[in-house]
Amino acid sequence: MAQVNFIDVKDNDAIFEGNGYDAVLVVTSDIDALGIDEIRLLANHGKNIDARIGRSPTLLFAPGLAGGRLIVSPVNDTDNDCQDVRLYGDAARQALQVALDAGAKRPLLIVNQHQSDKYRQALSVSALACGQQLWQALERREALGDEAAFEAIGLLATSANAAVLNAMEAGRILARDLCGTEPERMSATAFAQYCVEAYQDSCLKVSVVEDRDVLERDYPLLSAVGRSSFGVPRHQPRVVKVEYCAEGEISHSYFFAGKGVVYDTGGADIKIAGGMAGMSRDKGGAAAVAGLMKTLSMLKPKGVRVVAELGLVRNSIGSEAFVTDEIITSHAGVRVRIGNTDAEGRLVLADLLSHLRIKAEKAVSPQLFSVATLTGHVVRCYGSYTAVVENSVARENQVGLRLQTIGDEWGEPIEVSRLRRDDYSKIVDPSGAADILSSNNAPSSVTARGHQYPAAFLLKASGLEAHGLTAATPMAYTHVDIAGSATEGDPLYGKPTAAPLVGLFAHITA
Ligand SMILES: [Zn+2]
Structure with missing residues (x-):
């Protein structure tokens, strides 16, 4: 997609006609607090004839x-303790839409700096919200053309950094394209190809595992999910490996497994009664991680190494499909009984995490993550919020807490869930024939602890369980469930959000 082009503007004179912009967008909780007299006088004068000014955009x-245009979008309710910085994002999106409808091509965005700390990133959040508002579906762009709505968006401020925001938005565009696109245009093979093209000429190391024998040997659980898709060449599974390594000394290493189920029929435990619609979005985890790597490649942060594995697979149904009751040995050598073929995401992630675990053994200060649209339960539990579930090492290092704090600042809020001993009792195979059971056989949304206990499965099936607090090589592992936050609006076909890309990037570079 045509890149959204943010520009840093330092000179207040940009608000005047003839200085490169054609609309002034003001997002503020208080017009008088802006400190720009011309805008304050115009807005206050306007209030005399239109009572909406200061109440609605x-x-x-x-x-x-x-451009002779002043668009005022008020940020109301900032003193409410329950509110957060997303208020600014909402107001910015409304202002931007007015500018778009009015025919502006180069708007200048002004956001007031609120005194409360919780609004510290108000300008960056507002800018990113504009990116979210402007994104259009890939299928639509490919059919109707891809012209940028705006030549550029000026950011009048000192607190933001257009280069960082442009890189974040480039990553988010890639993530939304990968997550939102229909299952034939963005099959596993096409997803891998889209990534390879997006990373061309970057500093990233990229490879794609395509060979069936290699996939079945190295990713046995993932390959079981894709077993009935191998017969259709364009539906075959892929694993994309991407690595960013800063020049110079490395002080922190990050490892990401992304769930990329490009279509989820449920498999043999097929989704019924309309439950399959929207299941082309079951690749949001891999999409967000892919976008994160793009952002990293543009900004090249120092001191970090970031390794990602994206598991791309179609959970198809057919005579070759894997079925419930089968026992399959994971890459880590753990014999897994399949409890339900619709709980396929954890199978994909377990093999990816096992590979990352081996790489993390020799890495400096490693942190591992899985990112996935994993459960209906997280949506039932937290609505549209991301949930994280940590192992003991991550909790000791306050990884979840840090992600939560960063998420609040950047308008990507996160809930922290605690892994409990009960979560392990849910993955016991009652027959004793297998080492563990992948899941119960009911939708997660009607299962108690339905989004927490998959983390217990992931720890065991990937071999990460052996890297707890008392181990020789402890590894911080955090599972991130984005089933509720990967899209906004319409539950089936709403716009992808690219969450939690911004929060993860801020975490890596903090
Ligand atoms: Zn499923």
């Missing part, structure tokens, strides 16, 4: 200002 005729 309004366009004012503003001779002398850029």
